[in-house]
Amino acid sequence: MGRNTRKRRTPLATKIVAGAAALAVGGGGLVWANFYASAHEEHSGHNRTRSAAAQVATIDCPDVGQEIRDVPDRARGEVDGELATMNSQITDAYQRLATTRRAQAGDAQFVQNAILGPLKDRRKAIIDRIQLEINRAGGKADDNLDQLAECQGRPADQMQNGEGQNGEGQNQDGDGQDGDGQNQDDNGNGAAGPFADDFVDINDVEPNSRDLENGFAANGDGGSTGSFTAICGVNENNLFNSDNLIVAPGVDNGAHHTHDYVGNQDNNAFSSDEDLANADTSCQNQGDKSTYYWPVLRLQDGTQEFDANDQGGGAEGNVGKILKASQAEIKFVGNRQSDVVAMPKFLRIITGDAKAFTNGVANANSSFSCTGFEDRQVTDKYVLCPEGSQVVRTSNFQSCWDGQNIDSTNHRDHVAFVQRDGSCPNGFQAIPQLQVRLVYDVPAPTVENGQVQNPYAVDGFPEQLHKPITDHNDFINVMDEDLMNKVVDCINRGEDCQ
Incomplete structure (x- = not known):
């Protein structure tokens, strides 16, 4: 007989991720209607235009796993584990991106300084460990893997073909939320999409x-x-x-x-x-x-x-x-x-x-x-x-x-x-x-x-x-x-x- 396989969870990590998701779904920061509409906002009669390109929609990281070759068999398990940790780092960074929209609106360098910069450092540390594990197992690690540590923020204007940027059909009250605080177009998923x-x-x-x-x-x-x-x-x-x-x-x-x-x-x-x-x-x-x-x-x-x-x-x-x-x-x-x-x-x-x-x-x-x-x-x-x-x-x-x-x-x-x-x-x-x-x-x-x-x-x-x-x-x-x-x-x- 089959079974539901549930995940063995790390309590602290689970609380952090689940808390971020709950904040997002509850309207605490991840507001996609506002995200697109804020490319052109009007407040108190003042027309304020923002560049959609300056707003980071998601995180784009080089896929290190696709670039690694010739890992000795006895290092495969360690390398796979390190790559899985790298995926978790991206997920955690995206959750932080998704739940800090207000901070980003007030600081043009927030994403780089608080999210992408630290993410690069953490990825660099993992790449260094991967190279060490390959070399210890008798392989020859690629010295250029360090170039894959840096991630980029993908701007809003690269996400869709102008979707939502004219504010049509969206609430532009400054929060991007409807009357009950729920985002109109996140479909309850907090992480947004599909559009x-x-x-x-x-x-x-x-x-x-x-x-x-x-x-x-x-x-x-x-x-x-x-x-x-x-x-x-x-x-x-x-x-x-x-x-x-x-x-x-x-x-x-x-x-x-x-x-x-x-x-x-x-x-x-x-x-x-x-x-x-x-x-x-x-x-x-x-x-x-x-x-x-x-x-x-x-x-x-x-x-x-x-x-x-x-x-x-x-x-x-x-x-x-x-x-x-x-x-x-x-x-x-x-x-x-x-x-x-x-x-x-x-x-x-x-x-x-x-x-x-x-x-x-x-x-x-x-x-x-x-x-x-x-x-x-x-x-x-x-x-x-x-x-x-x-x-x-x-x-x-x-x-x-x-x-x-x-x-x-x-x-x-x-x-x-x-x-x-x-x-x-x-x-x-x-x-x-x-x-x-x-x-x-x-x-x-x-x-x-x-x-x-x-x-x-x-x-x-x-x-x-x-x-x-x-x-x-x-x-x-x-x-x-x-x-x-x-x-x-x-x-x-x-x-x-x-």
Whole structure:
């Protein structure tokens, strides 16, 4: 039987984060209507114009984990732990940014002196420890990592396409709050987002217009044309946690957002490969103990979920009703140019990027669509579906493997996406491509006058502002040898199996 995996919490840290979130939600500082409207304010007949660019909306930090290479195996655990601490530092700094708006309004140097400067010092200390740990383990640390210590404040005018800056539909009483003190457009999450500009009507998306370098479907008319479907349910056992076994093993709340899990039922930050191999599975084929997990989708409707006061949940801006997928279609397909080879057991793959809003789109991948409109896929917007149509999240995983490693230091280099012609890059061989399609019954949000009411959004790091481009999906292969061989045989023979 499955279980709800709750987070093991540090009391003092929890009080600090939860207190900041409560202050924000209660109107004590994080007021996004005021944040945009204050680009042009009028008080006591005096017209006072402020530069929106001077107002910091979120914190943009270089992703140190993506830049580290060749960490010796015996230093991997320490390095992963340090990187997880660095993520917590960003989260804490964002919470401070979000709850000190009034101080920032009175001091142009507040953000730099009180938030970004100290954050740089703390990140520098961690980078120094990472370099030391790599060198002690016999590796050669990159001396240039120090250049990644400094974070920037991302200004308001870089957030949306002018959304909310003319004050239309917003309260401009100087507080950005309505009569009961609640922010009009934070949707109760304190950390803000998504915004009206994060949504698009599916009818306004051009068919076949998605053009990213990642996420091509590997299968086609040539090569290996079969498939294998894994039937693993939709998380009926309610297995949730905010850990991330791949990126932050051994670190509580390493994801800073809540995940849905199907397949393996013993997946948390402290699970060993042996634990995974011995666990129960929600998959119909009991030989598949793989873990498939993704950020939950929430409706920001004021619902108090089980994690409403927890880290990874409401204390970090991930609020509202968790929407369970009505369908979770998990399929492995072939390669357009060649046969596929077996995945090694415990191979780890992450597709998409939880930090794509600040990292950029290089690793962005997952897309949104609507049933009946799935020739229209969009990566940087949530979709508004017509009545009778459901929201669809799609992820096509990397399907080329380096032939040696089940993971890599940045959790990406050991696998690669197929190229546009369906072939693998030099030095990589084709493996079955995992394709995950999630379908949700989502009440359509209302978007009027630059405001969105009752939006839905993926869980994420708070400083990523619930942007759709941060959607991602994770997989650890724990199929037994017989089943993996069946998967490969079905795909290479052109059969459809389950």
